[in-house]
Amino acid sequence: MKKKLLSLILAACVLLLPVGGTALAAQEEPAFQPGDVPAASSAAESMLPAIHGVVLAVLNHETSSFTLDNGILAWEGLYNMLSLYGQLDSRSSSDNGELFLPEETVQDYASALEADVAALPALPAELWDRINYDNVSRCYVIFRGEDDQAGIQVDDTRCAGGDLILTGSLVSEVDGQVLTGFQAVLQPRDNMFGWAVTALTVTG
Secondary structure, X not given: OHHHHHHHHHHHHHHHOOHHHHHHHHOOOOOOOOOXXXXXXXXXXXXXXXXXHHHHHHHHOOOOEOOOOOHHHHHHHHHHHHHHHHHHOOOOEEEOOEEEEXXXXXXXXXXXXXXXXXXXXXXXXXHOOOEEEEOOOOEEEXXXXXXXXXXXXXXXXXXXXXXXXXXXXXXXXXXXXXXXXXEEEEEEOOOOOOEEEEEEEEOO
């Protein structure tokens, strides 16, 4: 199931990568492929949902880096992932524009941010109009807004010790304008994505 799910996510992510991003597959990456990530996929592709969600959260809060210590930033990064990509998960359901995602599904996505949902600070009130928890269905309810009009472009990927460092930009899909640059540090994890974002900074 996880491989099928990740394949669907990758199909959506490929649409976000400009032509220049397709060269990533030929660049050197660590020999291991942890978790259930298909061998043919690159870390850059599998982690696009996480990077996309976090970059948007960091920009919205006008800060320069992502940290789980900031509860609203952590939850907003997770919300962005779920809002943009959660509908591709076969475990999701929707009704009247609301997306329902089981606890297990939300935890799978959170693991790409090196987060444990149970250990995060309480869901901030500022986000209750976008994400909430339904005690009856034991699902998180995502109130999806307009689809984001910006995509992630990865320009460079390199290994540094046990880390994989991705450098790229958030690019407007309307006019191709670069909205901000970013650098993300990934480490291999045994989760749905095969990796986790351990650090991310925006660069202007």
